[in-house]
Amino acid sequence: MKAWRVTGQRKAELIDMGSQSVEAGCVKLKMLAASLTPTECDVYNSAAPNALVLGRNGVGLVTETGGDVTGIKRGDTVYVRPVSYCGECAHCRSGKKGECEHSYTYGKTEDGVLRDFITVPQSDAILLPGKISAEEGVFIETVALAVATLDKLKLEKGEHIVIVGATDAGLALAQVALYYQAVPIVVDMRGDRLELAEKLGIYYTINIVDTDPVKKIFSITCGKMAETAAYCLLSGMPLQRSFDCLARFGRAAIVGMEHLGRDMTINLLPIFEKNVTLAPVSGADDNYLSAVNMLASRAVNVQPLITKKIPFESVGASLAEMGDDTDKYAGVVVEIDKL
Ligand SMILES: [Zn+2]
Incomplete structure (x- = not known):
């Protein structure tokens, strides 16, 4: 089995992991x-990665x-849920899985999925309907976020949501908001990302380069x-602006799975x-199953979010070229x- 492993800061190697036996429940x-x-x-740019x-x-x-595997058979297509919970600790049992003491994340705390073959517990495999292509499926976590x-x-029908940052998460948010019959307003300073929002059916977009978002909203x-309002991390947008757009007693969220040590100072x-x-x-x-449903029913379209497709063999070269530029x-x- 071949896998892309990070072996040092900005060092990724295609290694042979040998074969993995398939245990019960996997x-x-x-x-x-x-x-x-x-x-x-x-992970690639970290100073001292394991x-x-x-x-x-x-x-x-x-x-x-x-x-002991039931409900999944040979030939099925599945999404590997990136974050898993033990289901047994006090947090899990009280319904707060996000606070699980034994949670693990593929590609972050556990060996990830960038390889030709992988063996995972059945509980980490989410069945995908045929309508969702593999390349669309990799966006499931973004939609679930x-x-x-x-x-x-607690967004309600008819309410406005200002989405600061037309990142992938921001554009998924805007589409899910439409599905909730709310009114998304996407704010960014990158014209191409706002055009993408418009292409995805978002009626209100604001480019802060030439428009005052507060006046417009x-x-x-x-x-x-x-x-x-929802502020998307790694969007490069000023965080404080999210609050300027809110009404009294407004609700705001700061959204993102990684912040990469960026400054998050707020007044x-x-x-x-x-x-x-x-x-x-x-x-x-x-929310993975809700996300699968939204992709399958075409309530959310992630196809336009794909900016580039690269072959497995060239991951190392691509990482070297992209460096630490998250964009x-x-x-x-x-x-x-x-392969
Ligand atoms: Zn737990």
Whole structure:
């Protein structure tokens, strides 16, 4: 089995991992696609990484099932859930899986999915309907993060949500907000990302380079300002602006799975004065199945988020070229099925 392993700072090697036996309760997958995300950027560029196989998000074809596996069979396509919980600790039992003491993340705390074959516990394999292609499937966590965000914001039908940062997460959020019959307003300073938002059916986009977002949102909301706002990490947007767009008693979320040590200084005064509720959303919680449903029903379209497809063999060269520029990692899909 071949895998891309980080062996030192900015050093990735294609290694042979030997063969893995398929234990009871596990399934063996031939990987079809994986993505490069800020997690891969972080692990690859970290000063002292433990030798770790990259790959947080991936889709594979079941080639073998161990004993006691039910509901999944050879030939099924599955998404490997990137973050798993023990289900047994006090947090898990009280429904707060996000706080699980024994959770693990592929490609971050455990060897990841950027390889030709992998064996995973059945509980980490999420069955994909045929309508979702492997390259679309690698975005499931992004869509699930969007669902987790709107749940946390308790976004209601007809409410406005200002999405600061047209990142992949931001564009997934905007589409899920439409599905919730809310009104997304996407704010960014990159014209190409805002064009993408428009292509995805987002009616209100604001480019802060030439438009004052506060004035514009005042006019869109007939002077009420927005009930909710979501700030997307790694968007390069000024965090403070998210709060300027909110109404009194507004709800805001800071969203993203990685921050890569970026500065997150904020002035709390406007939050205090407007009585804003502020929530961090750093994981997809258990929203993977909702995300699968949204992709299968085409409520969310992730195809336009794919910026580049690279062959499995060239992952090392691509990482070297992308370095620590997180923007370059957005929407990169690794095609493993062509091996
Ligand atoms: Zn737990």
